[in-house]
Amino acid sequence: MFHSQVVVSMVPSLNKSDEVDNWVYLGEGNLNLVVAYRGDDPNYKGKVLRVIKNCKNEKLSAQDSILFKKQFSEKVIQPLLGKEYVVPMFPVHTSVEFLQKLAFNVEPHRPAFRTDRQIVVNSPTSFLLDDLTQIWPNSTAMTFELKPKWGFKPDSSSIDMSNTIKKRTTCRFCMHSYLRRVPQNNFCPLDLYSIDQVRVRKAVNVLLKENPLKKTLSVSINGKKASLTSEIDQQLFSTFIEYNDDHNTLMQDILERVLLHDPILKILKSLQMNLDEIDVEGIYSLFQRNKDYFKLVMDDINIWMDVVNRYQQRLEMENSSINELDEQKQRIYEYILSMTFKDCSLMINVTPTVEGNNTSKIITLPNGLSFQYDIKVIDTDLKSIDKIPFWFELDQSIVRHAIETKFDKECHQ
Incomplete structure (x- = not known):
């Protein structure tokens, strides 16, 4: 207690x-x-x-x-x-x-x-x-709030054969957007996670435009939300930095460089993949097969600390056996954690660097401008185990719709 x-x-x-x-x-x-x-x-x-x-x-x-x-x-x-x-x-x-x-x-x-x-x-x-928009109290700051979504395609033997090809071809975000009839705009979160400059640039370029993906990325300056097309917000931009060229291009340059420089997306992708090693199809099967036996306590911090320890030990030992009941419980706990990391957001703050700053979190743009940055991960609350059936049904609906309508987009890992 x-x-x-x-x-x-x-x-x-x-x-x-x-x-x-x-x-x-x-x-x-x-x-x-x-x-x-x-x-x-x-x-x-x-x-x-x-x-x-x-x-x-x-x-x-x-x-x-x-x-x-x-x-x-x-x-x-x-x-x-x-x-x-x-x-x-x-x-x-x-x-x-x-x-x-x-x-x-x-x-x-x-x-x-x-x-x-x-x-x-x-x-x-x-x-x-x-307040992550005021981490440098005496400096101006630009804040990107980015929800990077899922960074991988599943490759599990637990996936039904009828779904395997589609899940290995098209990422979950793109299939879900297609199901919801959200305009694609050539955005795929796998581009963000790719660590490839051309692909990251492409994704950032789409996100910084006014489009239906604005829930994925928003920008504020000194704590005030910015619209990229308003003259008033161009004036707001000038309070961040005096810059005579295109502001949109500068924002693209800044966000692209931060995402390529910092390891956070690599960390998130690894957590998402390794905590979700057997896919929701395998998790749902475990859950249904053993739910009468599972005593999955969600609000005991000692259990969750043990889950983290066992997860880290499993990665080191490269032991993926899931036959034992305790190990099956472990995989369900891990999957719930994976859903937290798939739904988190990044708060990326940048400010023009000052002389004598010795932090390692500095990016320099091709035009010579340098910026200090800071990243925090937010929205990391624990998800509910009761949502496993919902996640499974949603997954099946997403994939079934993509297959039945012959959605043929290929997302590169």
């Missing part, structure tokens, strides 16, 4: 409704909503507050369950990704009065497709995190 009261008492509390007006809506995912601090209290300057959301059919998270997220980030995600890519989370007490007012304030700013889930107003704990 977590010692919740001890931990929470060590950080400031947000109790009063009159404090809410200093927090402004920043964004949200399926499970959390994020607001940024714009007041003068030094305890919160440069911070964002992450509050949990629920939906009609979900039980309210208990205090220990909320604090489990902190443990999961520190003891599972961090060892797999590396400490430099993980944002520290600081629990803070939040009162019902504060959260009710916050929920009221942010509602007009929320996108309609997110409003089915509301802030849990009686959650006793929320989290403070560093």
Whole structure:
């Protein structure tokens, strides 16, 4: 059990409704909503507050369950990704009065497709995190928020023979986009992960255009969302750097160089592939065959730490046997982790370098301009084991549609 009261008492509390007006809506995912601090209290300057959301059919998270997220980030995600890519989370007490007012304030700013889930107003704990758009307080910054998606094609003997050729030819993202009738625009996430300059450039070029893929990449400057076609936002761009040539080309150059220079996509691809070694078809088979015997506890941090240790040992030993019941449980746990890394986002911050900066995270463009950058991986909450049947059915629908309609796009690994 977590010692919740001890931990929470060590950080400031947000109790009063009159404090809410200093927090402004920043964004949200399926499970959390994020607001940024714009007041003068030094305890919160440069911070964002992450509050949990629920939906009609979900039980309210208990205090220990909320604090489990902190443990999961520190003891599972961090060892797999590396400490430099993980944002520290600081629990803070939040009162019902504060959260009710916050929920009221942010509602007009929320996108309609997110409003089915509301802030849990009686959650006793929320989290403070560093505002990743303000990591250099005295410098201007450009922030790319990139959701890189799946970086590999499966190659598992567990895949049904009727699906094997299609899954080995076309990546999951492209098949899913085709099923959803999203215009292809020649974008494939495998290009991003390729470490090939021409392919990375191609992918970045597509993502930086105004198109239906804008949920995959967004850009902000000094914390303000930027549109690439607006004259106002061209003026906003000039607050980042004085630059007389095409701003869009400069952004392409910056993002391309960062993705080629930093190992984060290589790390994510490795985690996605190795944690999902037998594909969802094999996982679903294990799950269905043994679900009456599995006692898969999701909220015990010690179990997840053991999963990470066994996973790392398996890679070193090159032992892929899955006959034992414990090993089958391990593979299901690993698959759930893989789904977290397939759905995470990157926060990539860049700022013009200053003389004397000795960090290794610097890129230099062909035009001679140099930029310091920082990358953090966000949206790494644990997925639910209950979604395995849904993931399997979605996978089958995606592949079946591609086969039946003779979708013939070839995605290169």
